[in-house]
Amino acid sequence: MNIVVFVKQVPDVPNIRIDEQRMTIIREGVESIINPLDCVALQASLELREREGGCITVISMGPPQSEEALREALAAGADQAILLTDSAFAGADTLATSHVLAMAVSKLQPFPDLLLCGMQTIDSDTGHVGPQIAEELDLPQVCGVNEIHMDGHLLVLKRLSEGFLDTIRVPLPALLTVSKDLCPVKNLSLGAVEAAFSQKDIIRWAAHDLGLQPDEVGLKGSATHVRKLRPPADRTGGRIVTGSPQFIVDALIHKLESMSILDEEDGNE
Amino acid sequence: MHLEPSMKQAVIRRTVRKFAETRLAPVAVEMDRTGLFPWDIAQEMADLNYFGLEIPAQYGGAGLETISYAIVIEEISRVNAAMGLCVAVHNGVSASPVYVFGTEKQRERFLVPLATGKKIGTFCLTEPNAGSDASSLETSAIRDGDNYILNGNKVFVTNGGISGINLVFAGIQTGEKGKKFSVCIVESEREGLEKGPTEELMGMRGNPVCPIVLHDCRIPLENLLGEEGEGLKIALTTLNGGRIGIAAQALGIAQGSLDVSLKYAKERNQFGKSISEFGAIQDFLADMATRIEAARLLIYRASDLKDKGINHVRESAMAKVYASEVAVDATRMGVQIHGGYGYTKAYPIERFYRDAKVCEIYEGTSEIQRMVIAKSLLNE
Ligand SMILES: Cc1cc2nc3c(=O)[nH]c(=O)nc-3n(C[C@H](O)[C@H](O)[C@H](O)COP(=O)(O)OP(=O)(O)OC[C@H]3O[C@@H](n4cnc5c(N)ncnc54)[C@H](O)[C@@H]3O)c2cc1C
Ligand SMILES: Cc1cc2nc3c(=O)[nH]c(=O)nc-3n(C[C@H](O)[C@H](O)[C@H](O)COP(=O)(O)OP(=O)(O)OC[C@H]3O[C@@H](n4cnc5c(N)ncnc54)[C@H](O)[C@@H]3O)c2cc1C
Numbered sequence: 001m002n003i004v005v006f007v008k009q010v011p012d013v014p015n016i017r018i019d020e021q022r023m024t025i026i027r028e029g030v031e032s033i034i035n036p037l038d039c040v041a042l043q044a045s046l047e048l049r050e051r052e053g054g055c056i057t058v059i060s061m062g063p064p065q066s067e068e069a070l071r072e073a074l075a076a077g078a079d080q081a082i083l084l085t086d087s088a089f090a091g092a093d094t095l096a097t098s099h100v101l102a103m104a105v106s107k108l109q110p111f112p113d114l115l116l117c118g119m120q121t122i123d124s125d126t127g128h129v130g131p132q133i134a135e136e137l138d139l140p141q142v143c144g145v146n147e148i149h150m151d152g153h154l155l156v157l158k159r160l161s162e163g164f165l166d167t168i169r170v171p172l173p174a175l176l177t178v179s180k181d182l183c184p185v186k187n188l189s190l191g192a193v194e195a196a197f198s199q200k201d202i203i204r205w206a207a208h209d210l211g212l213q214p215d216e217v218g219l220k221g222s223a224t225h226v227r228k229l230r231p232p233a234d235r236t237g238g239r240i241v242t243g244s245p246q247f248i249v250d251a252l253i254h255k256l257e258s259m260s261i262l263d264e265e266d267g268n269e
Numbered sequence: 270m271h272l273e274p275s276m277k278q279a280v281i282r283r284t285v286r287k288f289a290e291t292r293l294a295p296v297a298v299e300m301d302r303t304g305l306f307p308w309d310i311a312q313e314m315a316d317l318n319y320f321g322l323e324i325p326a327q328y329g330g331a332g333l334e335t336i337s338y339a340i341v342i343e344e345i346s347r348v349n350a351a352m353g354l355c356v357a358v359h360n361g362v363s364a365s366p367v368y369v370f371g372t373e374k375q376r377e378r379f380l381v382p383l384a385t386g387k388k389i390g391t392f393c394l395t396e397p398n399a400g401s402d403a404s405s406l407e408t409s410a411i412r413d414g415d416n417y418i419l420n421g422n423k424v425f426v427t428n429g430g431i432s433g434i435n436l437v438f439a440g441i442q443t444g445e446k447g448k449k450f451s452v453c454i455v456e457s458e459r460e461g462l463e464k465g466p467t468e469e470l471m472g473m474r475g476n477p478v479c480p481i482v483l484h485d486c487r488i489p490l491e492n493l494l495g496e497e498g499e500g501l502k503i504a505l506t507t508l509n510g511g512r513i514g515i516a517a518q519a520l521g522i523a524q525g526s527l528d529v530s531l532k533y534a535k536e537r538n539q540f541g542k543s544i545s546e547f548g549a550i551q552d553f554l555a556d557m558a559t560r561i562e563a564a565r566l567l568i569y570r571a572s573d574l575k576d577k578g579i580n581h582v583r584e585s586a587m588a589k590v591y592a593s594e595v596a597v598d599a600t601r602m603g604v605q606i607h608g609g610y611g612y613t614k615a616y617p618i619e620r621f622y623r624d625a626k627v628c629e630i631y632e633g634t635s636e637i638q639r640m641v642i643a644k645s646l647l648n649e
Binding site for chain 2: 065067072188189190192193194195197
């Protein structure tokens with residue numbers, strides 16, 4: 001089974017800072033990591049390869065320094081890595097990102113059996129990219145998968161949706177996005193890290209290698225524009241009321257009333 | 270001049286930090302308290318190449334260069350210095366000389382089990398009457414047909430309690446009074462090798478440091494590392510590299526102290542504000558960070574020279590003496606920032622303080638490092 005895993009390099013979360021003037025994430029001096037769910041997808045692919053054989057290709061679109069994420073993926077056990085990098089790709093929204101990733105997959109010979117994405121990233125967090133790649137390539141897609149089995153030629157998947165556990169059968173080729181519960185990610189061996197840097201090559205494709213025109217990609221190929229960008233507000237810790245049950249209930253009702261959340265007339269209906 | 274870590278070195282640091290924080294930090298207190306070595310975790314480390322850091326892949330190692338090696342030791346020591354010591358000594362002064370000075374046969378027999386973590390290694394130089402003055406060692410080896418017969422007492426053997434392969438420095442008797450300082454590879458199961466009780470150390474208590482006694486211990490001639498009489502050369506070359514490991518270990522302890530002290534300073538309030546707002550606390554933090562950075566650069570400098578095959582005797586000694594003094598000072602400041610709580614076992618800074626001190630002592634005391642540095646200056 002030939003598998004493609006999409007990996008995105010993201011800033012390490014606790015450090016996210018935003019340049020509010022230029023509306024970009026400040027990446028200088030911030031450590032970058034592989035989006036954690038992409039590591040889960042990669043681990044799942046390693047386990048599938050172990051059982052089914054085949055080859056794992058990791059693909060990332062990003063600036064040249066995304067090479068680091070791809071080398072880390074090679075250290076984890078991927079067979080080959082493709083970096084989609086071109087100044088024309090800069091400023092891509094999720095649609096333009098998905099388009100480039102889909103075009104890269106179309107170029108692979110043979111066409112892969114399984115495409116894996118993280119369910120969402122820890123920086124932009126849209127969860128759009130996987131589904132958009134599937135749409136563009138006209139593949140069946142299942143999002144938020146937390147269990148994968150093979151049953152003959154079908155994939156048997158489980159996922160948690162709105163309190164239900166879905167079991168889904170899907171023919172290949174297909175695209176899945178994975179949740180963190182799929183499998184634990186193993187530690188890297190230091191020898192594998194060394195080998196990933198000293199013995200492996202990264203394949204690099206630019207827009208023209210994919211037959212893409214400049215206006216299809218990056219900012220120009222984007223359907224959306226950012227109006228405002230801000231980091232998530234700090235969570236203000238709650239207040240814990242202690243005392244007798246009667247006291248707690250009274251204090252709570254008083255608080256809700258003072259916030260106009262509980263209206264007395266509604267309450268009497 | 271590149272002063273930024275390479276992509277690979279960044280990945281190495283991140284990889285080791287994650288492993289150290291998830292696997293080694295949680296057992297640090299227990300190791301310090303009981304002195305028990307966590308074999309299950311050591312097995313995991315073996316599978317991830319932590320026991321063959323600089324050894325080429327063909328012998329089962331990771332094949333890292335020295336800066337990456339220093340990063341690994343730093344990151345382990347940042348959360349668990351006793352394990353950092355185990356890894357630094359095993360790699361730096363046990364596996365490494367077997368690789369550098371061993372024959373192809375010896376590499377197969379001894380290096381592969383060391384590099385793959387099947388056997389833990391030691392470096393047995395110090396004796397009751399031979400500390401800083403290693404040349405006065407009394408352990409003897411007498412040739413008897415196809416064997417050497419070893420007799421002597423080794424003390425303060427790091428990893429002693431858990432070792433499988435020991436590098437024993439001994440004088441091979443030649444004639445009446447003559448001695449050829451040499452290195453013998455002695456497997457722990459050889460008859461006549463006995464391990465004494467674990468030392469009751471002030472710090473690094475998670476490492477089973479113990480004496481090793483050799484009493485008519487026979488080893489075959491092919492267990493001699495290098496030639497007869499090459500012991501001093503092997504010891505000096507090995508310690509030059511080893512000192513980088515100890516410096517990196519000291520750096521890790523210092524960095525760990527800064528990290529926990531920063532966190533504590535932000536959390537602790539007195540006089541209605543965070544103690545991190547007091548100038549005195551800020552001075553501690555600034556001094557710690559500045560000196561840690563200086564120590565790190567000295568270590569990278571010595572490592573870089575070593576990788577380029579350039580003489581680095583002076584730079585290794587500088588890195589070792591400076592980093593170990595930074596560790597002692599940084600942990601002292603760290604305890605001070607923690608106040609009374611720093612003097613209790615409720616916080617790791619107390620352990621860091623105890624662990625740091627020995628960095629000024631082993632693999633050549635600070636006084637000996639300064640002698641080495643001064644000698645190289647005066648001979649220039
Ligand atoms: C400053 C800024 C401005 C932005 N402006 C816009 C905008 O105007 N409109 C808009 O739609 N989006 C915008 N984005 C989002 C940006 O386009 C996304 O970073 C990118 O398209 C991926 O989306 P995501 O991170 O939400 O991925 P998700 O859809 O959450 O990612 C899911 C999975 O898709 C895969 N994946 C995602 N990105 C890549 C990649 N580059 N290479 C390989 N695999 C990948 C990974 O497997 C990942 O786990 C902006 C982001 C930033 C930082
Ligand atoms: C926890 C621990 C682990 C160790 N692990 C190992 C190990 O794995 N293998 C090993 O071989 N050894 C090991 N050692 C031993 C260590 O290397 C020695 O303790 C060290 O070299 C000092 O020797 P000594 O203790 O005999 O002190 P001494 O040499 O007696 O020194 C006493 C004092 O005199 C000073 N001094 C000595 N000579 C001079 C001089 N010429 N000029 C100025 N001052 C001088 C010293 O600096 C020191 O302050 C370990 C020690 C400890 C505590």
